[in-house]
Amino acid sequence: MLNIDISKELCGADGKMSLNIACSIKRGEFVAISGKSGSGKTTLLRILAGLEEAKGSIEFANETWLDNKKALSPQKRNIGFVFQDYALFENMTVEENLLFVKNDKKLAQYLLEVTELFTLKHRLPNTLSGGQKQRVALCRAMMNRPKLLFLDEPLSALDPSIRLKLQDKILELHKEFGTTTIMVSHDPSEIYRLASRVLVLEEGKIVDDGTTKEIMMQDSNTLKGELLALNTENIATVLVGQQLIEVALSKEELGELKLGDLISLATHKTL
Amino acid sequence: MLQNLDLTPFILSFKLAGITTLILFLLSLPLAWYLAQTKSKVKPFIEAITALPIVLPPSVLGFYILMVFAEVDLNFTFTGLVIASCFYSLPFMVQPLQGGFESLNKNMIEASYLAGKSQIVTLFRVALPNIKPALLTALIITFAHTVGEFGVILMIGGSIPDETKVASIAIYEMVEIMDYSAAHIYSAIMLLISFVVLFSVYFFNHTQKRIGGIK
Numbered sequence: 017m018l019n020i021d022i023s024k025e026l027c028g029a030d031g032k033m034s035l036n037i038a039c040s041i042k043r044g045e046f047v048a049i050s051g052k053s054g055s056g057k058t059t060l061l062r063i064l065a066g067l068e069e070a071k072g073s074i075e076f077a078n079e080t081w082l083d084n085k086k087a088l089s090p091q092k093r094n095i096g097f098v099f100q101d102y103a104l105f106e107n108m109t110v111e112e113n114l115l116f117v118k119n120d121k122k123l124a125q126y127l128l129e130v131t132e133l134f135t136l137k138h139r140l141p142n143t144l145s146g147g148q149k150q151r152v153a154l155c156r157a158m159m160n161r162p163k164l165l166f167l168d169e170p171l172s173a174l175d176p177s178i179r180l181k182l183q184d185k186i187l188e189l190h191k192e193f194g195t196t197t198i199m200v201s202h203d204p205s206e207i208y209r210l211a212s213r214v215l216v217l218e219e220g221k222i223v224d225d226g227t228t229k230e231i232m233m234q235d236s237n238t239l240k241g242e243l244l245a246l247n248t249e250n251i252a253t254v255l256v257g258q259q260l261i262e263v264a265l266s267k268e269e270l271g272e273l274k275l276g277d278l279i280s281l282a283t284h285k286t287l
Numbered sequence: 288m289l290q291n292l293d294l295t296p297f298i299l300s301f302k303l304a305g306i307t308t309l310i311l312f313l314l315s316l317p318l319a320w321y322l323a324q325t326k327s328k329v330k331p332f333i334e335a336i337t338a339l340p341i342v343l344p345p346s347v348l349g350f351y352i353l354m355v356f357a358e359v360d361l362n363f364t365f366t367g368l369v370i371a372s373c374f375y376s377l378p379f380m381v382q383p384l385q386g387g388f389e390s391l392n393k394n395m396i397e398a399s400y401l402a403g404k405s406q407i408v409t410l411f412r413v414a415l416p417n418i419k420p421a422l423l424t425a426l427i428i429t430f431a432h433t434v435g436e437f438g439v440i441l442m443i444g445g446s447i448p449d450e451t452k453v454a455s456i457a458i459y460e461m462v463e464i465m466d467y468s469a470a471h472i473y474s475a476i477m478l479l480i481s482f483v484v485l486f487s488v489y490f491f492n493h494t495q496k497r498i499g500g501i502k
Contacts, residue, residue, distance in 0.1 A: 067397050090400045097401045103394035107416035116412065117402040160402065 017043060018164065018196060022063055022072035022082070026056060026220065035059060035070075035220035041213075043077075046190055046197045048207040048228070051217035057200040058100075060217070061166050064198070065097055066090035077163065096157030096165040096195070100172060102149045104141040110152050111137040117159035127155040131185055147178040151185065158189055165190065167199040171206060180276075183209050204232060204258050205244055232260045243277045246270075254279060292472065295449055296457035303365070303453060304433035307372040308380075311429055314373070315380040320410055322381070323388030338378050345438025348375060353443050363445045368453075371443055372433045380429045387421025388414060420492040427488045431481060 018041040026033045035056040041047055049057045063070040066081065067090055074082040081088045105113050110133060114124040128134045131151040141149060150170060157165060170186070171179045187210055190197045201207055207214060207228060214231040216224035224231055241256035250265045252273070263281060265273075273279065318337075322330060340348060352371045353362060361367035391414060399409040415422060437455040444451035446460060454477060461470040 065397075065401060067400075090397070091403045091405065093401075094403070095401055097398065099394040099398065101392065101394060103392055103398045105395060105399070105413055105417075107413070116399075116404075156398070156402075 017041070017075075017077065018064075019073070019075040020064065022060075022070045022074060024059065024063065024068070024070040026059060030054075033220050035063075037217075037220075037222060039215065039222060039225065041196060041198065043196055044194060045213055046187075046211050047199070047213045047215060048211035049198065049200045049215050049217060050202055050207060050231075052202075055217040056220040057217055058168055061097075061168055061198065061200055064164075065095050065166060066093050093164075094160055094162055096160060096162035098150075098153045098157050098165075098167045098170045100169045102141075102153040104149060104152055104156070106141050109138050109140055110144070113141070113152055113156050114159050117156055120159065123159060123161075124155070127158055127189075130188070131155055146174050147182065150174060150182060154182075154186065154189065158193060161193060162195060165193075165195040165197040167197065167201075169200050169202075172201075172203065176276075179203075179206065180209075186210060204260070205242065205255055208232060208244060208253075208255070208260060229260070232258075240278070240280050243273055243275055243279055245275065246273070254281065256281070292469075293457075296452055296454040296473075297476065299365075299449070299451075300434050300453040300455070303368055303372060303436075304430045306369050307376055307433045308426055308430045310369070311373055311376060311380040312426065315377070315384055315425070316410075319381050319384035320388055320406075320414070322385045323391075337381050340375050341378050345375070345436075346442065349439040349442030352439065356443060362443050363447055363451060365450050368440060368444050368451055371439050372436060375436055375439050376429045376433050379432045380425050383421045383425035383428065384418070387418030387425075390421075391417055420495050423491055424488055427484055431484050434477075435481070 020040070021038040022035070023037075024035045026035055033056070037056075037060055049060065051057055059068060062068040064074060064081075066088060069087065070082065071084070072082065073080070073084075076093075079088075080086075081093060105116060108116060111124060111128070114127065115121065125134070128137055131154065133148065133151055133155065136144065136148060141152065144152065150173075154170070167186070171182055174182065183206060186197075189195075190210075199207075199210065201211075211228050214224070214226065214228050215222050216231065241254040241261065243252055244255050244260070245253040246265075247253075250267070250270055252263050252265050254261045254263060261281065318333075322333060349371070352367075352374065356362045356367050356371075361370065395413060395417070396409060399413045404412070435455065436453075437459070440451065440453060440456060441459070444453070444456070446452045446456050452460075454473060458470050458473045458477070461467075461473065
């Protein structure tokens with residue numbers, strides 16, 4: 017259980033803003049933090065990691081990380097953190113990046129195999145593609161077997177085809193290591209695929225908190241979108257703008273639709 | 288002619304520069320690391336003090352050092368020269384190191400902290416290896432600048448053979464006694480060494496930028 021009750025004065029895009037966040041996150045949850053840029057998402061993550069100061073309290077698994085007396089250093093929080101720009105150690109090879117965190121060759125080998133990086137283990141980061149760097153960053157974050165994993169817009173710099181694959185890897189590792197994961201993202205399809213709960217931030221406050229479906233299924237009126245999921249009863253989940261719509265499809269309509277196809281929905285007036 | 292050439296002033300110059308560079312590196316490393324990381328209000332103050340030797344006439348620096356050394360009996364000694372050179376060359380060590388540290392991706396340093404690594408481990412295993420060009424620049428320029436030192440040494444070192452008579456002072460004296468041929472040879476040697484040193488730094492930094500690939 018992660019209990020957060022913090023506040024911090026920030027200089028946002030529109031002058032001063034105060035970040036006030038109070039919430040609890042259960043063990044094993046995958047939480048997405050969404051909201052416009054400048055709403056305080058990344059700052060919240062950095063405060064939780066101990067990289068920035070704040071007032072208030074943070075407790076994790078009966079351990080006090082922050083109260084008015086002390087702040088636990090980032091070194092002691094045992095957090096996995098994937099930065100938006102990956103922040104790999106440029107002077108170390110892929111394998112060395114992992115082993116620097118913890119000299120556990122078995123775990124490093126396992127992670128590199130799961131993420132299909134094993135053949136690249138002797139390469140330096142600046143010779144890797146964005147997707148490969150992202151996977152190295154993810155592996156590195158898992159080397160401490162963290163109980164908490166933070167992802168700061170982990171896939172925002174990658175093209176859609178790679179994203180899909182990496183989302184699966186993230187989910188796989190989240191489940192396998194039993195981590196509690198918090199991800200900053202404003203990509204609705206990413207949030208839908210990964211997160212079980214969404215916190216929406218606006219001007220430093222939580223304005224919406226609920227399951228992914230609840231948050232994303234709010235009223236819609238746009239009609240062109242991307243096919244995200246199809247279940248066995250031919251119910252299609254379609255991403256329209258920033259929202260999801262579920263539609264029942266007939267066999268004919270289903271045709272040769274594939275996930276990721278762009279489709280248009282038309283409404284009929286029935287009297 | 289060349290056989291009679293007295294090389295001791297050169298050896299003395301390089302010895303002085305070598306020791307100065309080593310001491311300054313050890314002193315400047317924590318200072319540059321601190322300056323690159325701190326958000327404290329004293330930062331500009333420390334930076335200004337560090338940069339003073341660049342703008343101060345060597346005679347001013349030399350004068351103050353002369354006054355202090357008179358108290359502790361360090362004038363006209365090699366040790367005195369080393370201490371004075373450390374003041375004189377300080378900015379040439381601190382500034383490139385600080386610049387290098389500041390140019391590092393902040394997230395990379397934080398990633399090391401999050402991996403549980405201390406400041407010191409992070410400094411030596413992550414920060415320093417990633418600023419090799421800046422590190423080399425700092426070391427070489429400090430060395431070269433100390434070799435080229437003249438004014439301060441003239442004031443506090445005098446010209447004692449084998450003790451404080453470094454190459455730059457030797458050349459000055461040769462010109463004074465109008466021994467131009469010796470001055471020519473000494474000057475040419477200095478010019479050549481300085482050029483080679485600077486060229487290797489710039490060449491290394493130029494190639495570093497293009498290097499990548501498998502380690």
